[in-house]
Structure formats: structure tokens, C-alpha cells
Amino acid sequence: MIVCVAHNIISPLSSTSAENYAAVKAGMSALKKYDGLWGLPEPFVASLLDRNKFTNEKYTLDEQVVIISISKALEQTNINVQSSKVLFIISTTKGNVFLLDKRETGFPQERVRLGMMARQVTKHFGNPNEPIVVSNACISGVCAQIEAMRYLESGEYDYVIVCGVDIQSAFIVSGFQSFKALSPDECKPFDANRQGLNLGDAAATIIYTKKDKVNDNEWVACRGAIRNDANHISGPSRTGEGSFRALRIALGDLEPEKIAFINAHGTATLYNDEMESIAIERAGLAGVPVNSLKGYYGHTMGAAGVLETIISMQAVDDHNILGSRGFETLGVTHPIDVSNQNRTTEKRAFIKLLSGFGGCNAALLMAKGGLL
Amino acid sequence: MIKHQVFISPNEVKVDGKALTHNEKGSALLTELYRNHIGDYPKFFKMDTLSKLGFIASELLLNIEGDRSFEPREDRAVILFNRNASLQADTHYQSTIQDPGSFFPSPAAFVYTLPNIVTGEISIRNKYFGETSFIVIDDYDEQIIMKNLKNAFQDPMTTSIIGGWVDCSDEEHFEATLFLVYKF
Numbered sequence: 001m002i003v004c005v006a007h008n009i010i011s012p013l014s015s016t017s018a019e020n021y022a023a024v025k026a027g028m029s030a031l032k033k034y035d036g037l038w039g040l041p042e043p044f045v046a047s048l049l050d051r052n053k054f055t056n057e058k059y060t061l062d063e064q065v066v067i068i069s070i071s072k073a074l075e076q077t078n079i080n081v082q083s084s085k086v087l088f089i090i091s092t093t094k095g096n097v098f099l100l101d102k103r104e105t106g107f108p109q110e111r112v113r114l115g116m117m118a119r120q121v122t123k124h125f126g127n128p129n130e131p132i133v134v135s136n137a138c139i140s141g142v143c144a145q146i147e148a149m150r151y152l153e154s155g156e157y158d159y160v161i162v163c164g165v166d167i168q169s170a171f172i173v174s175g176f177q178s179f180k181a182l183s184p185d186e187c188k189p190f191d192a193n194r195q196g197l198n199l200g201d202a203a204a205t206i207i208y209t210k211k212d213k214v215n216d217n218e219w220v221a222c223r224g225a226i227r228n229d230a231n232h233i234s235g236p237s238r239t240g241e242g243s244f245r246a247l248r249i250a251l252g253d254l255e256p257e258k259i260a261f262i263n264a265h266g267t268a269t270l271y272n273d274e275m276e277s278i279a280i281e282r283a284g285l286a287g288v289p290v291n292s293l294k295g296y297y298g299h300t301m302g303a304a305g306v307l308e309t310i311i312s313m314q315a316v317d318d319h320n321i322l323g324s325r326g327f328e329t330l331g332v333t334h335p336i337d338v339s340n341q342n343r344t345t346e347k348r349a350f351i352k353l354l355s356g357f358g359g360c361n362a363a364l365l366m367a368k369g370g371l372l
Numbered sequence: 373m374i375k376h377q378v379f380i381s382p383n384e385v386k387v388d389g390k391a392l393t394h395n396e397k398g399s400a401l402l403t404e405l406y407r408n409h410i411g412d413y414p415k416f417f418k419m420d421t422l423s424k425l426g427f428i429a430s431e432l433l434l435n436i437e438g439d440r441s442f443e444p445r446e447d448r449a450v451i452l453f454n455r456n457a458s459l460q461a462d463t464h465y466q467s468t469i470q471d472p473g474s475f476f477p478s479p480a481a482f483v484y485t486l487p488n489i490v491t492g493e494i495s496i497r498n499k500y501f502g503e504t505s506f507i508v509i510d511d512y513d514e515q516i517i518m519k520n521l522k523n524a525f526q527d528p529m530t531t532s533i534i535g536g537w538v539d540c541s542d543e544e545h546f547e548a549t550l551f552l553v554y555k556f
Binding site: 039041093094095097100101102112113114115116118119130131132133134135136137143147149150151153154156170171174175176177178179225226227228229230231232233234241242245249356357358359360 | 444446450455456457459462463465466469470472475477478479482483485486487488489491492493495496498499500501502503504505506507508509510511513516519520522523524526527528529
């Protein structure tokens with residue numbers, strides 16, 4: 001079984017997993033309105049790290065938060081990170097893309113390459129393996145975990161360190177603005193009045209290993225799948241084709257009654273949330289509570305799949321189904337169970353669901369103590 | 373097991389090791405290959421260089437395989453690798469926002485600033501509902517690629533993969549080494 005041995009989240013809310021979970025449980029959010037930031041002509045709402053707190057001139061902000069997040073996860077273990085039996089997998093969509101801006105002169109241009117950025121990280125830790133970078137749009141964080149599961153199943157590595165990261169910049173924000181995908185206010189996942197998404201900075205790390213036996217309190221990554229809509233490069237399928245297919249495989253023969261909640265992508269764009277409601281119903285999961293964490297963190301892109309998995313594990317540990325901040329009235333056509341209030345649960349499994357540009361979708365089943 | 377393979381560089385095209393004749397070079401080569409070997413998919417002209425390259429390479433691969441029924445299927449994955457991610461599209465998009473005096477970001481340019489869009493283009497063309505993924509490594513390494521593709525057969529439905537290297541740094545510099553791989 002593939003088991004989570006440590007994790008960490010660096011976000012605008014906090015720099016440990018436990019404090020992040022406590023903040024989310026208390027309903028806190030770092031979403032704020034920015035007007036004139038980075039010379040952008042239109043204001044936007046986002047969850048941003050305080051750039052002044054990261055002062056290491058040797059590394060870009062992306063590299064710094066990855067290094068800090070992995071360090072904090074490693075502190076919880078006694079893993080020899082310099083061993084060739086440890087693999088690094090980085091999940092990111094845009095990495096150091098800000099370096100393409102002609103006004104940026106602080107770092108060599110080659111660091112814009114994702115593999116070169118990842119090499120800064122493995123070099124920092126003294127790990128000898130070539131790092132793998134998963135860049136699969138917004139589903140990268142779940143894909144990276146599926147990659148980790150496969151590398152561990154194949155027996156080649158003892159530990160895989162998965163770190164998801166994205167740092168917002170004029171490049172990303174202007175692009176989403178051009179798509180008219182950003183909400184002028186704090187996002188409202190699955191709500192009737194949702195107007196789009198908010199973007200967010202974060203880095204999040206999970207370290208996985210393979211074990212023959214697990215105890216009741218250990219988190220197991222049971223199975224995951226990636227499926228394509230084969231429909232459109234920038235809009236989700238109207239029938240939830242890829243999402244439904246990924247969900248079906250993640251669910252497998254597990255009874256829906258065993259699942260505490262589906263932690264959906266829930267970006268609060270009109271089309272994403274509608275599509276997910278269709279896919280969830282098609283997969284026979286309409287009775288399972290659904291939540292979205294975008295109202296707390298915004299859409300953290302390459303970090304989202306990792307960060308949201310960590311928050312969801314802690315919620316199940318705490319017997320809690322987190323409320324979806326920003327949600328008021330159901331605004332999708334298929335009747336899924338969304339609430340803005342925290343609810344209690346005694347169940348021990350959840351599904352992490354994501355969708356992204358390129359028509360890609362991913363689902364991952366996590367179970368505490370494994371599937372009995 | 374590798375069933376077929378295609379190689380494309382700005383000066384050379386090989387299908388299963390045999391050179392394919394052509395007159396053009398660089399970006400014009402991709403257009404020539406489209407006109408001579410595909411021709412019925414005008415969406416090609418909207419694509420960025422990475423997507424054009426991956427699309428052409430996959431078409432040459434599938435033409436050699438034969439039986440192009442275009443029936444929807446979920447047992448074939450598309451898993452691509454490269455060094456430069458979406459650098460050509462990124463550089464182009466950056467040029468539309470660089471100067472505050474001519475700030476003109478467009479969704480058509482932004483959407484290609486993700487390397488996995490090419491995997492979506494191939495899936496749409498062929499109605500592949502299977503796994504699609506994009507992985508960046510800083511140097512071409514066939515061992516890493518083959519190991520990763522082998523791992524991908526752990527998916528319960530995947531029985532074949534269009535997989536391999538599809539890289540471009542700008543419109544005139546690119547390289548593809550694409551394989552059609554069956555479960556080993």
C-alpha cells in the first residue's frame with residue numbers, strides 16, 4: 001500500500017499543515033482585492049504570499065517555498081534525502097515564468113525551464129536523481145501523486161517526495177483575465193451567483209512510501225486515474241466525460257456510503273462547477289457530500305491537488321466535512337450535496353477531484369487505514 | 373514494447389527509421405507534412421508550434437498503425453515529455469503583455485501556455501478518453517521516458533500509449549521522438 005508519511009503546506013494562511021487546517025476550519029481566507037499590482041490594468045482578488053518574507057537571493061520565490069515546504073515535511077521523518085532511493089516529483093504549471101518579463105534580471109534565464117527549477121531543489125537537498133516535473137495544467141497535483149504511487153509500486157524507490165507549487169504573476173493573472181475567468185469578488189464555488197475563480201500562491205508537499213501493512217491512523221493513496229474529455233482544449237465537457245471516467249476508476253468497487261466527501265475542484269467558474277456536478281451524478285455519487293477549498297486559498301494551480309489532499313486528510317482525522325466558503329445557494333443543475341457549514345462524519349475515505357485545460361481530469365481515492 | 377516510432381526535427385523526418393521525403397525545413401516543414409499526410413484538420417493552423425509538432429508526429433504514427441476508425445476509446449493513453457514545456461507559447465504570450473502601451477492579452481494565445489494542451493489536441497482528434505499527461509525533464513533521457521511509460525500501464529484500462537519526446541524552444545527549433553507503445 002502507498003502510505004503518506006509526512007506533509008506540509010506553505011500558504012498565505014500559515015506554514016504548517018496543522019495550522020492551515022485549523023485556519024480553514026475556522027473559516028479564514030487570505031483572499032484580498034489587489035488594485036494596480038504588477039502594473040495590471042484591472043483589479044483582481046487573489047490569495048498571495050507576502051513577498052517580503054522570502055529573502056533568499058539565491059532562489060526564486062517558487063524555489064524558496066518548495067525548499068521550505070519539503071524541509072518542513074522532511075523534519076517529521078528520518079529519511080536520508082541524499083539517497084538514490086528517494087525521488088523528487090514537482091507539480092507546477094508555470095514555475096518561474098515571471099523570468100520571461102524583460103524587467104526581471106535577478107536570475108539566469110534558464111531557470112524558466114521547469115526541469116532547471118526542479119534541479120535547484122534536488123541540488124539544495126543533495127539528491128542525486130533527475131527530478132520529474134508534472135505539468136498537466138490544473139490537475140498536476142493529483143497527477144504527481146499518481147506518478148508517485150506508480151514509481152513506488154514498481155519498487156524502484158523507497159520514498160517519493162511530491163511537491164506542488166505555483167506563484168502568481170502578471171503573466172498568469174492577465175491570462176485568466178483575458179479568459180474572463182476571474183471573479184471580481186471572493187469566489188463562490190457551486191453557488192447560483194458564482195462569477196469565476198480567484199488565483200492563489202502556495203506550495204504543498206506529501207512524502208509517500210510503500211508498506212505491506214498499515215495501522216488505522218495511516219493514510220493510504222488507494223487508486224487514482226487521469227482521463228481526457230476529448231472535447232475542447234479550454235472548456236470542460238458538457239457531459240463530464242473525463243471527470244466521470246476518472247471518478248469511476250477511483251471509486252472502483254467501494255460503496256459510495258464509505259466516502260466521507262468528494263473534495264471537488266470547485267473553482268467557481270460557471271462551466272467547471274456545472275461539469276463536476278454532472279460527473280458526480282453520473283458516477284452514482286450524488287449522495288456523497290461535496291466541498292471546495294477555493295474560497296480559502298483561491299485556485300493554487302500546480303499546488304492545488306497536493307494542498308487540498310492534505311487539508312482533506314486532516315478533515316477526516318478531525319471527523320469533519322469542511323464547509324465550502326463562499327457557497328450559499330446551489331447553482332448547478334445536478335443536485336449535489338454542498339454546504340458552507342462544517343459537518344461531522346465518522347467515515348474514513350475521500351475522493352480528490354480535479355479538472356484542467358487540455359480537457360484533462362483526475363480523481364484520487366484516499367482512505368485512512370486503507371480499504372478494508 | 374515499441375510498435376512504431378516517428379522522428380521529426382527541422383531538417384529530417386523518419387517513420388520507423390525510414391526517411392520521409394520533404395522539401396521544406398523548420399516551421400514550413402510542419403505545414404508541408406500537414407498538407408501531404410493529413411490535410412483534413414484545419415484546426416492545425418490555430419495550434420502553437422508544440423501542438424503542431426505533437427499533432428503531426430502522432431498522425432504519422434497512427435497512419436502507419438492503420439485502421440483509423442476514430443471510434444471513441446479509453447484504453448489508449450497520451451503521455452508526452454520535453455525540456456522546454458510551453459516556452460514558445462509562453463514567449464509569444466509574454467510579448468502581448470510586456471509593454472503597458474500595447475497590453476493586449478488574448479485567450480487564444482494564453483491557452484497554449486500549458487504544455488499538456490498538445491495531449492488534449494491529440495485526444496480530441498482521435499476521441500481518446502484515456503489518460504493524458506505531460507512531464508518535463510531537463511534533458512532527453514530515454515530510460516526515464518520508457519520507465520515512466522511502463523509505469524503508466526498500472527492504470528487498469530491502458531493497453532497502449534502514444535508516448536515520447538515533443539519539444540520546441542521556438543517556431544524553428546523543435547524535435548519529436550514519438551512511440552506507439554503496447555503493454556509490456
